[in-house]
Structures are given as C-alpha cells and as structure tokens.
Amino acid sequence: MFARVAASALVIVTLAVFDGAAAQTANQPPDTMAARVEACTPCHGNKGEGTSDVYFPRLAGKPAGYLYNQLLAFRSGRRKYPPMNYLLEFLPDPYLESMAEHFAGEHPPLPQPAPSEVSKDVLAQGELLATSGDAGRNIPACVSCHGPGLTGMQPGIPGLLGLRAAYISAQLGAWRYGTRTAKSPDCMQLVAGHLTEADVTAVAAWLATRPAPTNPAPVPKGTYALPFGCGSQPN
Amino acid sequence: MGSKLSITLLALAALTTVAQAQDKSSDIIARGEYLARAGDCTACHTAPEGRLFAGGRAMPTPFGTLYTSNITPDPETGIGRWSADDFYKTMHSGRFPDGGLIYPAMPFASYTKVTRADSDAIFAYLRSIPPVDQKNRPHDLRFPYDNRQLILGWRTLYFREGEFKPDPTKSAEWNRGAYLVEGLGHCSMCHSPINALGGTSKSDAFKGGLIPMQNWYAPSLTSNREAGLGDWSIKDITDLLQTGVSARGVVYGPMAEVVHNSLQYLSDEDTRAMAVYLKGISEPSPPPPASSALPTTESSLLISLGKTVYDKNCASCHGTQGEGKPPHWPPLANNQSIEMESAVNPIRMVLNGGYPPGTKGNPMPYGMPPFAGLLSDNEVAAVVSYIRTAWGNRGTPVSAREANELRSAPLN
Numbered sequence: 001m002f003a004r005v006a007a008s009a010l011v012i013v014t015l016a017v018f019d020g021a022a023a024q025t026a027n028q029p030p031d032t033m034a035a036r037v038e039a040c041t042p043c044h045g046n047k048g049e050g051t052s053d054v055y056f057p058r059l060a061g062k063p064a065g066y067l068y069n070q071l072l073a074f075r076s077g078r079r080k081y082p083p084m085n086y087l088l089e090f091l092p093d094p095y096l097e098s099m100a101e102h103f104a105g106e107h108p109p110l111p112q113p114a115p116s117e118v119s120k121d122v123l124a125q126g127e128l129l130a131t132s133g134d135a136g137r138n139i140p141a142c143v144s145c146h147g148p149g150l151t152g153m154q155p156g157i158p159g160l161l162g163l164r165a166a167y168i169s170a171q172l173g174a175w176r177y178g179t180r181t182a183k184s185p186d187c188m189q190l191v192a193g194h195l196t197e198a199d200v201t202a203v204a205a206w207l208a209t210r211p212a213p214t215n216p217a218p219v220p221k222g223t224y225a226l227p228f229g230c231g232s233q234p235n
Numbered sequence: 236m237g238s239k240l241s242i243t244l245l246a247l248a249a250l251t252t253v254a255q256a257q258d259k260s261s262d263i264i265a266r267g268e269y270l271a272r273a274g275d276c277t278a279c280h281t282a283p284e285g286r287l288f289a290g291g292r293a294m295p296t297p298f299g300t301l302y303t304s305n306i307t308p309d310p311e312t313g314i315g316r317w318s319a320d321d322f323y324k325t326m327h328s329g330r331f332p333d334g335g336l337i338y339p340a341m342p343f344a345s346y347t348k349v350t351r352a353d354s355d356a357i358f359a360y361l362r363s364i365p366p367v368d369q370k371n372r373p374h375d376l377r378f379p380y381d382n383r384q385l386i387l388g389w390r391t392l393y394f395r396e397g398e399f400k401p402d403p404t405k406s407a408e409w410n411r412g413a414y415l416v417e418g419l420g421h422c423s424m425c426h427s428p429i430n431a432l433g434g435t436s437k438s439d440a441f442k443g444g445l446i447p448m449q450n451w452y453a454p455s456l457t458s459n460r461e462a463g464l465g466d467w468s469i470k471d472i473t474d475l476l477q478t479g480v481s482a483r484g485v486v487y488g489p490m491a492e493v494v495h496n497s498l499q500y501l502s503d504e505d506t507r508a509m510a511v512y513l514k515g516i517s518e519p520s521p522p523p524p525a526s527s528a529l530p531t532t533e534s535s536l537l538i539s540l541g542k543t544v545y546d547k548n549c550a551s552c553h554g555t556q557g558e559g560k561p562p563h564w565p566p567l568a569n570n571q572s573i574e575m576e577s578a579v580n581p582i583r584m585v586l587n588g589g590y591p592p593g594t595k596g597n598p599m600p601y602g603m604p605p606f607a608g609l610l611s612d613n614e615v616a617a618v619v620s621y622i623r624t625a626w627g628n629r630g631t632p633v634s635a636r637e638a639n640e641l642r643s644a645p646l647n
Binding site for chain 1: 283284491492495552560563564587588589590591592593598599600601602603604605607608609646
C-alpha cells in the first residue's frame with residue numbers, strides 16, 4: 001500500500017516537473033541562432049544550402065568575413081535586393097556577425113552539378129578564363145583569388161562552388177553595371193569590367209558544372225598571394 | 236614669496252573655474268545629445284553609410300524628392316556660422332536665419348513645442364560633433380511645389396507656433412510624457428491623417444493615417460480600436476517603446492526605425508512618462524460596424540482557405556490559437572495592430588516579413604520570413620482574413636485585390 005502511494009506520488013512529481021519544463025520551452029522560441037534566422041531559410045534553405053530558385057544563393061560554408069561584408073552591404077543598401085535590404089535595416093553589427101558565423105558554420109553537402117545547357121566550346125572557354133585568365137585582355141584567372149580548388153580563402157573571398165550559372169552571371173552583371181560594389185579597392189569590379197557578355201556566360205556555365213571537392217572548406221588566410229589588392233580581403 | 240603664493244592660488248582658482256565651466260558645458264552637450272536622440276534627428280539628417288548629420292538623405296514625398304541638410308558645424312556647408320538664436324528660429328518658427336521658409340518635412344510643427352533651454356542644448360551638442368564638408372543637394376520638387384512661398388498656405392492652415400504649455404490638472408509625469416510625444420518625438424508626423432497638402436491638422440492629431448509614399452498605416456494613438464493603449468499595462472507599453480517587442484505586440488516598418496534610432500535611448504523615467512501620457516490620451520471608441528465589402532459566402536470560403544494556409548505556414552510561430560510565444564513571436568489573437576479597419580499593415584507583414592529592431596533590450600530579435608514569393612494573392616488575402624477574424628478578433632476580411640496592390644509597395 002505504502003509503496004503504491006509513494007509510486008503514484010513519484011509519478012505526480014515527475015509529471016509536474018515535466019509539465020513545468022515543457023511549459024517553459026513551449027512559451028519561448030528556442031534560444032538558438034537557427035530559430036532566429038528562420039526568416040532567411042525559405043529563400044536560403046534550412047542550413048543555407050540554397051533552394052530550387054536559381055537566383056537564391058547558397059550561404060553554407062562560405063567564409064564568415066565574406067558573409068558579414070554582404071550583410072553590411074545589404075543593410076546599408078549598397079548591395080541591392082529589396083526583400084533583404086528591408087529585413088536587415090535595423091539589425092546591429094554584432095548580430096549580423098553572428099548570423100554570418102551561423103551560416104559559415106553549416107556544412108550541408110554541395111549539390112550535384114546540373115548538366116550544362118551550353119556547348120563544349122563555350123565550356124572550354126569558361127574553363128580557360130577561370131583557370132588561366134586572359135593576360136592579353138587583363139583578365140586574371142579566377143582561381144588566382146578564389147583558390148585552386150575554387151573553395152575561397154578566409155576571411156573575405158568566397159568559394160564559387162554550389163552556385164547556379166544564372167546566379168553567377170547575375171552577380172558578374174551587377175558588378176559590370178555598378179549595382180553591386182564591394183569594399184574599395186573593389187577588385188571584382190575590375191575583373192568583371194574586363195569580361196564580355198560571352199565571357200560571363202562561359203565562365204558562369206563552367207563554374208556551375210564543377211563537382212564538389214573532397215574538402216570544400218575555404219583555405220586559411222594568407223595561403224596564397226592575390227594578383228592585386230581587394231578591399232574585402234585585408235592582408 | 237607671499238606674492239608668489241597668491242599668484243599660484245589665483246591660477247589655481249582660475250583653473251577650477253575653467254574646469255567647472257567645461258564641466259557644465261560637457262553636461263549641456265551630453266543633454267543635447269540625449270535630446271537629439273529623442274528628436275530622432277539622425278533618421279533624416281544622416282544618409283546610409285554617410286557621416287553623422289552630414290545630410291543628403293533622400294526623402295521621397297508626393298511632390299518630389301527632398302534632400303536633408305548638413306547640420307554639422309562646418310562653416311561653409313553646415314551650420315557652423317549659425318547662432319543659438321538662428322537655431323531656435325529653425326526649431327521654433329520653421330524659418331532659416333534669413334527668414335526664409337522651411338519645408339514642413341523638417342518636423343518644426345512639433346519641434347516648436349521644445350523649450351529654449353532644450354533647443355540650446357541640442358545646438359551645443361551639434362557644435363561639438365566633427366564638421367563635415369558636404370554641400371547640400373538641391374531639392375528635386377515638381378512645379379509648383381518648388382516655390383517656397385507655397386509653404387505660407389500650409390503654415391496658415393496647420394502650423395501653430397508655441398512652446399509646450401503644461402496642463403496643471405495633470406501630473407508632472409503626464410506632462411513630461413506629453414512634452415516628449417508632442418514635441419521632440421514628433422509622433423503626430425506619422426500618427427495623424429495626412430491631407431492632400433501634406434498637412435496634419437490639430438484636431439486630427441494622433442488619429443492615425445496612411446503614410447504617403449511608404450504605404451504603411453500609422454494607427455491612431457487615441458483609439459483603443461487601433462494603437463490606443465488604454466487597456467495596455469504600463470510595462471507592456473514601456474517594453475514596446477524601449478525594446479521593440481512586448482507581450483501585446485511588436486513594432487515593424489517605420490515604427491521599427493523610430494525605436495531603433497530614438498526611443499531605445501530614452502531613460503527609464505522618460506519612457507515611463509511617455510507610457511503614462513499615451514495610456515492617458517486613449518479614448519474608448521465605439522466599435523465600428525463589422526461589415527466587409529465581400530459577400531458572406533465568398534468571405535467564409537476565403538476564411539476556411541485561410542485556416543489551411545495559417546496552420547501550414549504560421550502556426551509554428553504564432554500558435555494554433557494565435558497565442559504566439561510573446562514577446563519574440565507576437566500573439567495574433569487580440570492584437571489590435573491586425574484588427575484595425577485598415578488592413579494594410581497585416582497584409583504587408585505577410586508579404587514582407589520582418590525583424591523587430593535590434594535594441595539594447597533585445598539585441599538579437601527573432602524574425603518572420605516574407606511570404607510574397609510563397610503565397611498567391613488569394614492565399615495572402617485568405618490568411619489575413621483568417622487572422623483578422625479568428626479567435627475573437629474583430630477585423631474584417633480583405634480581398635485578393637488589396638493583397639495584390641501592396642505587392643508593389645516600396646520596401647525602403
């Protein structure tokens with residue numbers, strides 16, 4: 001008899017404790033960055049892996065410094081995409097930094113590269129520009145900054161893998177028309193300024209066909225020297 | 236020996252006076268900085284990525300674009316040559332030092348209530364900031380609005396010059412709140428109906444209105460049917476003003492800007508005074524007839540679709556009963572800001588999502604995703620109709636056309 005009373009008292013106590021804990025967590029959203037960036041994930045994916053929309057970029061695994069620079073640029077309106085300019089307008093620097101670190105720390109697998117719609121010749125032209133550049137036209141190889149594995153370098157140079165051709169050409173176009181700018185000296189503007197429409201199509205198409213490397217992480221700061229200075233990559 | 240000592244003493248005395256004077260002037264500067272926050276001068280006079288108070292920020296109006304002035308102490312391009320009298324004339328009378336008329340986009344219709352001592356403190360602060368050499372950009376107004384003489388007509392209709400007069404029948408706290416809300420806070424600039432001339436009339440002060448160009452509805456601060464705070468606790472009001480979130484609702488859109496740049500910096504006493512005043516001016520208003528432009532069968536179909544959309548997209552944060560997880564995920568049940576006659580704000584919230592401002596009291600706010608790309612016009616109308624009418628909410632259904640029209644509203 002006594003044992004039964006004790007047992008049911010225990011059940012009641014456990015239930016009460018459980019109830020209290022459940023009520024507490026049920027009353028507040030989880031105290032995590034993941035819950036705080038739920039406003040971003042319909043467009044960028046739960047882990048920043050990107051979505052089916054070809055213009056919505058992957059964020060996962062990019063250098064935190066690079067992502068932070070982009071968030072600052074969207075907040076001030078220097079880089080334009082009204083839905084994001086609006087969301088970030090009244091968020092303080094340290095919070096944007098935490099958001100950048102959150103997505104930099106996510107590592108969902110890179111997507112399978114999509115089959116390309118352009119001809120072999122165009123792809124070959126793209127590969128040539130990306131890996132060797134065109135000295136005659138003052139175009140440095142993309143790999144000279146974005147890295148031999150195209151995985152980027154800490155803290156400010158993004159990898160170019162896992163992005164769709166449409167997004168890459170839209171960004172290169174934005175630099176050519178001055179609607180995207182980065183910290184001065186804006187080296188990407190110099191690079192993009194030397195590209196023709198055909199170059200952009202070719203290099204964007206080739207980059208989008210690259211398979212995932214075994215180690216997609218950006219290489220540490222100072223692993224290689226840049227061909228010329230970039231404001232977003234302090235040396 | 237004796238004379239040497241007295242000289243030293245004299246020098247010491249002189250030093251203390253100087254130190255005291257400096258002390259006093261640094262106090263005034265600090266107070267001026269605080270008051271400039273309360274007046275939210277930076278919202279208009281600092282451009283994005285621009286230097287503090289160097290102006291050049293574009294202000295779109297129905298009549299063209301105004302560019303704000305450089306109010307740093309630069310002698311050539313700023314207000315470095317102004318006297319405290321000149322400055323008071325701008326704040327109090329809406330005139331340049333030469334008597335020229337200032338556009339009412341500079342909220343002198345509210346600042347006229349500011350005391351001379353407070354105006355002098357703001358001026359002392361502005362003189363202490365780094366001068367910036369940046370020429371004012373000429374305004375770009377359409378004919379005939381480019382003629383400043385037209386401001387005279389506006390002034391005759393809407394401008395009542397005069398410092399704040401305390402109401403002796405009310406408490407000191409109420410009067411302090413009134414001084415801040417009606418004066419430096421220039422809350423009526425948005426929270427009043429704006430007529431075709433861009434004016435807000437005294438009798439309509441705080442009655443709410445659609446902000447031109449921005450397409451946000453600034454609710455009435457007097458009607459409990461809108462943002463009247465009559466049945467809010469003082470704590471919920473001060474939370475809202477100071478942190479941007481509260482157990483009753485959150486700020487967003489232009490109000491997020493006000494909290495971010497201005498209200499979060501006000502002292503606990505001043506915030507409380509504003510809350511006491513705001514609670515005091517609310518007046519019970521008769522419930523409006525619960526009528527909708529939509530035929531009943533159509534709206535009940537809409538609302539049942541709305542529930543489906545809500546349960547799938549919104550309930551995870553706002554709760555199946557609209558209870559939310561306040562303050563971070565605001566409650567939608569019994570939330571005045573979505574029940575108002577104007578459905579502009581809830582429609583825009585669904586289309587654009589948002590983050591409350593990051594403030595000292597809430598540095599890492601939670602956000603809401605934009606649904607513009609995920610829901611059709613019909614689904615937006617349905618879910619907004621649902622949240623406006625479910626759980627005892629007293630709003631009316633909205634049409635897909637209203638939802639569609641707000642897709643093109645400017646985002647900043």
